[in-house]
Amino acid sequence: MKWIITYLTSSIGKKQIMGCTGAFLALFIFGHMCGNFQLLNFDQASAQASYNAYTEFLTGFNPLHFPVKMIYLVELVLVAAFALHIFLAVKLKIENKKARGGIEYEVNTRKGKKTFATFTMIWSGLFILGFLIQHLMMLKFGEHYLYLNDKGEIVRDMWLTTIQMFANPGWAAFYVVSMFVIGLHLFHAISSAFQTMGIAHQKWTPIIDLAGIVYSVVVALGFGITAVASYYLANQPETQALIEKSRSLQPQLEQQKAKADKAAFVIPSVGEVQVSFNIEK
Ligand code: HEM
Structure with a gap:
């Protein structure tokens, strides 16, 4: 037990945990970027269908029929990884500053020079935290529209929430800057993570550095292109008409969903009994 505490409180332990949580987050980001490519479709009615099917699949995925949906477990791990990553980053920053007697400088030991990315690491990290708060408030916890899919199910219209945000030039520009x-x-995170893991090799280090550059450029460009293209597509007359149509269908879909939810209401202890309530005001 003592060795865990020693490891967790050591500088190298903290850096390695930061590296692992960062790697997990980097993998999530890549998958998320690929999923969002479904917005890139000149036929926005198909984009609406496929994007909603994709987000419905992610939120409903539960092949082993766990009592708790898989998405909640994934979200728990994501939040824990984000929280640990940020907490350790800030803690290391404070400790490093103290160790240098309060002098604010950072040196990339491998290259022996200060880099713009190294210097801005904590600030770019805090900016990403701000971006994430906006992102989740506006999309995940944002306006909840409904959509009737081709299986006749009423699901969340995540496409409508997302495309309406990107129709706004201010939000589209904010996304491009954030990316x-x-x-x-x-x-910077990728190359420094490998460095702290002790992987500094004459042959492998330049390859890792290159892979880090390629990965960062691909992710930034992938999301950036999605934001710019979504802005363009959202402002096309056909998409605007589809947005209007989808919005006008909301009262009807809400009624249909309320009816379907009422019909499917089952008392577990009684079994498959359908009940309905007449609530009088
Ligand atoms: C063009 C850029 C992006 C688009 C269109 C986009 C879209 C979305 C949407 C629609 C959701 C809600 C999904 C749902 O609740 O079903 C979401 C969730 C999320 N996004 Fe993004 N996203 C983008 C960029 C990013 C970036 C760059 C990050 C990370 C730095 C990120 C991290 C997240 C996280 C952590 C969630 C919550 C996942 C969950 O609860 O399962 N997103 N995104």
């Missing part, structure tokens, strides 16, 4: 910052953060 640049995320790229910068990832670029």
Whole structure:
């Protein structure tokens, strides 16, 4: 038990945990970027269908029929990884500053020079935290629209929430800037993570550095292109008409969903009994 505490409180332990949580987050980001490519479709009615099917699949995925949906477990791990990553980053920053007697400088030991990304690591990280708060408030916990899919089910219209946000030039520009910052953060994070893991090799280090650059550029460009293209597509007359149509269908879909939810209401202890309530005001 003592060795765990020693490891967790050591500088190298903290850096390695930061590296592992960062690697997990980097993998999530890549998958998320690929999923969002479904917005890139000139036929936005198909984009609406496929994007909603994709987000419905992610939120409903539970092949082993766990009592708790898989997405909640994934979200728990994501939040824990983010929280640990940020906490350790700030803690290391404070400890490093103290060790240098309060002098603010950072040196990339491998290259022996200060880099823009190294210097801005903590600030780009805090910016990403701000971006994430906006991102989740606006999309995940944002306006909840409904959509009737081709199986006749009423699901969340995540496409409508997302495309309406990107129709706004201010939000589209904010995303492009955020993606640049995320790229910068990832670029430095990858090479420094491998360095702290003790992988500094004449042959492998330049390859890892290159892979880090490629990954950061791909992710920043992938998300950035999605934001710019979504802005363009969202402002096309056909998409605007589809947005209007989808919005006008909301009262009807809400009624249909309320009816379907009422019909499917089952008392577990009684079994498959359908009940309905007449609530009088
Ligand atoms: C063009 C850029 C992006 C688009 C269109 C986009 C879209 C979305 C949407 C629609 C959701 C809600 C999904 C749902 O609740 O079903 C979401 C969730 C999320 N996004 Fe993004 N995203 C983008 C960029 C990013 C970036 C760069 C990050 C990370 C730095 C990120 C991290 C997250 C996280 C952590 C969640 C919550 C996942 C969950 O609860 O399962 N997103 N995103």
